[in-house]
Structures are given as C-alpha cells and as structure tokens.
Amino acid sequence: AMARVGEKELKAMPVKNALEGMQGKTAGVDITSSQRPGEVGNINIRGQRSINAEQGPLYVVDGMVIQNGGIENINPSDIEAIDILKDASATAIYGSRGANGVILVTTKKGKQGKVTLNYSGTVTFETLHDVTEMMSASEWLDYARVAKYNAGSYASATPTYEADKAAFGSVAASWKNIDQAWSNGNYDPSKVGSYDWASHGKQTGITHEHTLSASGGSDKFQGYASFGYMDQKGTQPGQAYERYTLKTSFDSNPVEWFKMGTSINASYSTQDYGYSFSKSVTGSGDFYSALRSMLPWTMPYDENNEYIRNPNGDVNIINPIRELDYNTNQRRTFRASASMYSQIDFGKIWKPLEGLSYRIQFGPEFQFYTLGIANAADGINGDGNNGAQYKNEQKRAWTLDNLIYYNKTLGQHNLGLTLMQSASAYHYEMGDMRATNVASADELWYNMSSAGTLKTFGTGLTETQMASYMVRLNYGYKDKYLLTASMRWDGASQLAEGHKWASFPSAALAWRMDQEDFLKDVSWLNQLKLRLGVGVTGNAAI
Template identity: 50%
Template sequence: MITDLDGRFTLSNVPNNGTISISFIGYKDQEISVAGKTNFQVTLQEDNAMLDEVVVVGYGVQKKSDVTGALTRVGSKELNAKPVSNAFEALQGKAAGVDITSSQRPGSVGSIRIRGNRSLNASNTPLYVVDGVPLSAGGIETLNPRDIESIDILKDASSTAIYGSRGANGVVLVTTKRGKVGQFALNYSGTVTMETIEDKSPVMSASDYITWKRWAYYNNNPEVYAPGNAPTYENDQKIFAGDTYALKNVNKGWEGNSWDGSKVSNTDWTGIVTRTGITHEHTLSATGGSENLQGSFSFGYLNNKGTQKGQEYERFNLAATVDITPKPWIKIGASINMSFADQQYGVDRMAGTNNGPGDIYGLAKSIPRYAVPYDDEGNVIATPHTESRTYTVVDEWKKVNDDRENYRALASFYAQLDFGKMWKPLEGLSYKFAFGPDFRYNRNGIFRDSSSASLAGSTNYASWGSNRYFSWTLDNMILYNRQFGKHNIGVTLLQTASKNNHESGSMSASDILVPEMLWNNMGIVDVTQSRYKAGMGTGLTESQMASYMARINYSFNDRYLLTVSGRYDGSSVLAAGNKWDFFPSAALGWRINQEEFMQDITWIDNLKLRIGVGTTGNS
C-alpha cells in the first residue's frame, strides 16, 4: 500500500508476529516487527549511495544528485535483465522519453527517438558516443550488450549542447566494462531462447475473403453482380477467374448446389514461410587487476535463426581493456571492441521494386487464403491469385541469397595527468588526452534466381556493394574540480578535432551464366551484348570538424546548482562564411530536500526545481 501525503498508513489483518516492510525510492529499505504494536513512527534514512552515484554527462562525470540536465541512466543489471540480441532491444522500456522500435529481422535494428522527432526531412537518429568516441557510421548494434557497463542518455538541449550540432537529436553515451582492482575472475553467461510470430492482425479466412470480394464487385457494378449475401455460381466464375486452381477451390463451396464457405480449403501462406526462431548467445569474460594495473577481456558469440525462413544472423565479439597507473600522477589506458557479423537478410521486396511488403511474411499475407500453392501435378503455381503482381512465396527463400557481412573495430586510448599530485597548489587540476579511431566495413552480395518472384520471370540478377568507413577523434581536455568550503566548482575546457572518410563501391549484372558463382564472378558477363544489364559505381566522402568547448559546474552548499556551457563548432561540409557556429546552454537546479523546512518530510526524494535552456544544431 501507499501512505498519504502526511506519511500515515493503516493496515488490517496483520498477525502479531508479522513484519512490515517499508521502502521508497532514494531511501534505505526498513523492516519492522509488529510484535503486538498498533502504532508506529518510522523515519527513513537517505540512501546516499544512490544520490552519490556517478553518471556520465559527456566529457566527464558528475554525481547524479548534481546533474542539472535531463538525463536517464540504464545500468548493466537492467541491460541484461532479459536475453536480447543488441543494446537497442535491451533499452526498450527502460528509459523515459526514449522510444525504441525493434525489428523482427535478425541483425537489423529498428529506430530510436529521444523525445520524439526533431526534423521532418533530415535524420532523427541520436549521436552515439562509446567510451568517449563519437560514432560516425552506424550505432551500437555491433556491441555485445554484456560488454556494456551503462548507457546514459542526454535528452534536453541544456545537456546535449556540449556536443554542438551533432547533439540535436539527443546523445547516447555508452560506457563499456573495464577491469577492476581485485582477484582475477573468470565468468561465463549464456542464454537460449525460442520465439514465434504472434500476429495481431491475422488475414481473413478463405470464406471471409470470398464474401468480401463479392461485395467489392457488387458495389462497383450492382447491376451485374449479386450482393455478397446472395451469391451466384455464375458470378463467381467471373469474379474468381484467372487462376484455374483457385477457382476450383472456390467451387468446392458450391457442392450441393448451394453456397457453403466452410467447404473451401484455407491455405496457411504465412505458415509456409515461418518457423520457430532459436537464438543462443554466449559470453566468456575475465577481469582483475592490482592498484597499478587493471584489465578485462571478453569473447561473445550470438546466433539468431529468425522466425521467417531465410533470415539468420551470426555475430562474434571481442573486447579488451587495460588501465595502467605507473605513477600516482599519471594514468594511461586503452580499450578495443571488435566484431564480425554475417546476416542472411532474406527475401525483401516483391518483383524487384520498392513497393509492397518488405519481408516474406508480408508477401505471404498479401495472398488470399482461397488460393492454393500447387497444381494437380504438384508443381508450384507461380501466380496463385487473380490479382496482378501477386506471386507465390513457396521456396522463395531458396531463390534469393542476400548476404551482408559487417566488420567493426572501435578503440579508445587515453592518458591523464593529475597536476595536483605533482604539486599541491595545483590540486584539482588535470589534463586528459584521448584518441578514438573507428573502422567499419560492410559488404553486401545479392543473387536472385530467375525463378524468384522478385524478378517476375526476368533473367537472374546479382549485385555486390561495399562501404568502408574510417573516422578518428582527438580530444585535449583541461579539467579542474575543487571544493572551497560550501562552494564546489568544476571546469572543463575542450579542444577536439575529428575526420570522417567513407569510400563505397558497387556493381550489378543480370543473366549470370553460372548461377552457382552468385556475385563472385560478374566479370564473365559480356556487357557489350544488349540483352545484359550491368552497372557499377564508386564514391568517396570526406569531412572534418574542429570544436572548442567550455563548461562550468557550480554548486553552493549542495543546494543551489548552476551549469553553463558553450561549444564552438566548425565543419567542412558547410558553405564558406558559414562554417562556424556557437551553441550555448545554461541550467539552474535547486535541491529542495536540502532546505531546513523540508528536513522532516521523509517522502521527498531529492526533489529538484530545474530550469534549463540550450541550443543544438537544427537537423
């Protein structure tokens, strides 16, 4: 039960030897023995560990109780509460104001929106930062969720302004696990899950669809066709003409010279293309270290067989970190996260167009259930329905090979000097150097057999494409954190530079002479012949960015909070004379529970009055 605003509560039917458990967010749990008592006066104690929890705010950390911007943290425990394939799925339902849609296709991710869409035409994808390295290509789907220590999401303009134009859609800060001081530990975790598709919008039965189609013809031409509740055999021969075997199935309902829809066979087209999906993942990790050296290592494997035939995903992850403190005043460290993934994308669009359902399940749902898959001789019917551009899905997953490989290596290197430990008057002053390279390569090979519905009777087709991304970020930071009596001040000065390089290539051809070669030998196609269709292309995109940022955090008596920041961004992609822009922000905080007149109200948990303003880039 919940107490009233004054903290009063009444319980009934409590046994004399019972125990009352009292809990509230931000306070320590208490258990009180009844022992014949009828009145209780309970004083909850603050859980300071929760208030003092350190969260990542971008280019630094702060106590959770001192954060003035809108921030949500999801820890390792929440991320691994259920078996998931990627970090996006682990975040679902865990962060307020963050909407995440998932994809049923193994290896594909949905979308993430922080406080809704920010742009009508441009991207609404947030900026991802892993161990201080902003990602320029893709998100965090390549990371093993079990390698993640926490995810902090910056949501409002005052908190994202320190990332300038790139923070317009919010910022997702990912901190991976590192070694800790303590005895060497070897850990294994693994899960096996099974899943099936539960369709909330099932297709009409054969009988219902036949009635619906009759009414459609009647409403279009009531003078010729009888209404659906008064069908005639003669009209059905015209309405369902075009597929002999589908019409034969409809005519089963006319056996006995009167209509009985229950006699028509129902073809479960979606059942033909679905199966029970099985996913198993395994992670082996090792951590440990001394006061001067800590390290960690992990290896992960994921195999996801999708619920739709032809869709599979396999991923290998390797992560390692090291932190060294050779002298009390210097600390250096590095981390690297590598992954390799192979995705069998499965069937995509129908008839080689961008129209229609985007997967084989959607294609199967588009075929009415009165249509049948095979003729009397057991041959597959290519167009099992009278509607145009509706093709069979039988064995379609065997006729399309869409293989996508992805390689990624993300690293972070840093060195930090603590000047206060070198010379006492400089206490609180430090310098940090950080360098983060990000390499990503993906290859997409597609082969469609001439018998595939996606080609609609044309010749076979193959394509090959690759994308290589390389980016790096170089940060120089001066940090100052010091407390003077009731005054607490923190200063962050940043100079950063980054460069992105994207190289792409593609080729395609039709009428591949040796289908078994797939996309691996398109050179044998004689493109000089008019009946062959071939194409090729390459591309290169480069961009650079330089930025300067300053941030001041100030608190008085752990009660009044102020954060002021400004970032000056310059980008090579902008026009001359408009390459630089400034993004300021300011936020005020008032921790009401620290006021003397609130000390006796135990149900207030770190209540704040927060006012924040800031600017980010316009998408």
C-alpha cells in the same frame, strides 16, 4: 534530464543488443524493435525532432563519439551502464550532433584484485504471433464479387456458378476450392476451401549467446577482456544472424601523477537477410507478409505438386512460396572502435598546481561492409533473368580531444572549469555493381563478368571534418547553491563558406533545499524526499 540503465536492468532478461535492453526502462525514450535478425529498431528521445532530418541520437562510448552507426555491435554483457541525456542542454556539451539526445555507454573495465574468469550464456525461443484479423476465403469472394460487379466484370448482382467460373476459374487447382461450394446451382459459403499460406512463413526462432570474460589487476594495472558469440535463427525461414564480439580494456597508473588506458570493441557479423521484394512498384518486404497477402482460396501447387506461378491467373500476383530457393541476400560487417587516453595530474607533481589536470584522448573507428544479392531467373526478383549485386562500403573516422580540468575548493566555494579542443574526421567510400543475365545464380555474386556487361556501376566518396571548442564552468556555494554554464563552438567542413560555425550556450541554476540548516532536522521532509525519489524511479521504469 538524465536516465540510467545499469547492468542489472540490461541483464533482467536476455537481449541481443543494447537497444533491446533499454526498452521500457527509460521514460521519454521510444525504442522500436525489428523482427528481422541483425536489424535494430529506431530510437527517438522525447519524440520527433524534425520532419526529414535524422532522428537518431548521438552515441558516446567510453567518452568517445561514435561516427559510424550506433551501439548494436557491442555485446550487452560488456556494458556497465547506459546514461541518456534527454534535454537540449546536451548540445552545449556535445554540439549540434547532440540535438536528438545523447546516449552515453560505459563498458566494463578491469578491477583491482585476483583474476576472475566468468561465463554467461542464454538460450531463447521466439515465435511469431499474428493478431491481424484476415478475411476468410468466402468473405474475400463476397467482397470481390461486389467489386467486380460494380466494375462491370461480374455478370450478376448475386452469386452464380457461371459468373464465379468466369471470374475465378482460370486456374484449375485454385478453382476447386470454390467449385466444391456449388451444388445443383446452390452456393454454400461454408464449403469454400482455403489454403494456409502464412504457415510456410513462420518457424520457432532459437537464439543462443555465450560470453567468456576475464578481469583483474593490481593497484598499478587493471585489465578486462571478453569474447562473445551469438547465433540467431529468425522467426521467419531464411532469416539468420551470427555475431562475434571482442572487448579488451587496459588501465595503467604507473606513477601517482600519470595514468593511461585503452578500450577496444570489435565485432564481425554475418546476416542472412531473407526474402526481400526488390521491385520499385509494389510487393511485400518479408517472406511472411508476402505469403499472408496471397488470396486465401488459391493454391500454390496443382494436383501433381507442380508449382503454380500465378495462383488466380493474374500475372501481377506471383506465388512467393519458393522465393527462398531463388534468392540470396547476405550482409557481412566488421566494426572496430577504440578509446585511448592519457592523463596528467599536475597537482601531484607540483603542489601549487593542485586541481589542474590535462587529458588527451583519441578514438579511431573502422567499418567494412559487404552486401551480396543473387536472384535466380525463376524468382519474383529475377523476372526471367539471373541477376546479382555486390556492394562494398568502407567507413573510417577518428576523434581527438584535448581537455584541461581545474577543480578548486576555497572555503565554502567550489569551482570547476573544463576546457576542450576537439577535432574529428569522417571518411566513407563505396562501390556498387549490378548485373542481369549472369550465367547462374548458384555462383552468387562471384561471377558477374559472365553477364557480358554490367547493368549499373557506381562509386562514391564522402569526407568531412569538424573542429570544436568548449568551455564549462561549475560553481557551488556551501554545496547548496549551484551554477553551471557552458558554451560550445562547432565548425563543420560540409557547411557553406561564411556559415561553417555555430555556437551552443547553456546555463543552469539549482538550489539544494535539503542542505538548508533549518530544514535538515525536519524528519518528514527527508521521508518526503525518499518517497518522491521512489516515485520518479517507478515512473521511469514504466
């Protein structure tokens, strides 16, 4: 079961990454988006596959398996097509890692002809619309009075000025919004004042993206190169993302029987993550949600425009309106992946070997990631002390495939055989240090030794290897009766002794009804086939 998203669909509207371009265009594939710039959503192919295990699909870019993350670092303008393998038979080709589905990405390559220079650019505007129905200030007070009365902390079953004053009057600036609703002992809920906290957590997000590319070549050599830049300002203050991408592709066919090529994708990004509540007990995860959760009758500042830390007097409800001034959360990522191949067609060297070819392909990957967090003492995360965190991660991986292809036609019989041997390795290392009571949050995470001692320090290392073998047979008779049989074996170093290997068999039969002689001249059948094809495509788009 396959679905395809081509270049036309990806460019139907401006998108920031390939996953956004796939949304709504592939049946059976659920893709969620993230409102935070630089973050991508989740993708599930045909629903949940497990309760606790990884749900994400396997990504294959230009024939090479990606072991470090997904495809969010690839400029959508550099993608030729995306194919999605949705059924379980994908494991027969890609092994255990294909259990959640496989996403095949084909990037652009050079084409024979004159060198062409192309530019594409977009500017998009985004706004945050909240359709959640929230309590008004007077509605919240009605609810709180009942709750407090039932708990024994509100003196009367009906509102009284004295009971309101005792329950809500500890902060003068906030109490004014309730006090103005009382007159001569009478309470008018329509006069309760409120403050629009959420308005400080929204802004117009502006994104501009630019891609400059060149393509061309001769019958012996084709090349493609592009440079992309994207700058995104989020719909919440403090959130931003900047990305640079570089794509190169070269293919050469110096002699008739030999060809080689390489494709490289690289990116560097900086993300301002924005407000994030770091305490483990409770708290909103983003600035807008933190503001929206504040009590509507409270005020962030007093009459002298002084900051009020606890707007209703409760020490557990802290005013977040200045948090962007107190916290810095920045992530930097450099990623590079490549696909390099060489292929020999033995049939063009020696006629008796016609149909036999050998291909070797190698895919290295690199990722360097740094996280820096600084929390000032006055902020919620600081909690009275200047704090800092610095985390560094390195990921390296490679995959080496050896493939033998044999394709032969004997009369009305077509035979195709593929043999593969593959080896891959993955390396991950990290260092993470955190400190409290550093000299100043203005120095960010660059002077953590000023704390005297580090709060925590951790390092980690993960190394795994995998070996794989695969055989695949395709047989066709009269281009009408088709058989496909596959078997793959995977061995993983992280599994226990005696249980390191697993096999994945698959077989499929097909009958092409339109190739039957007695049906070829039935015009209504051809029309029916066309109608069904259109119907399936339409459903996939929905």
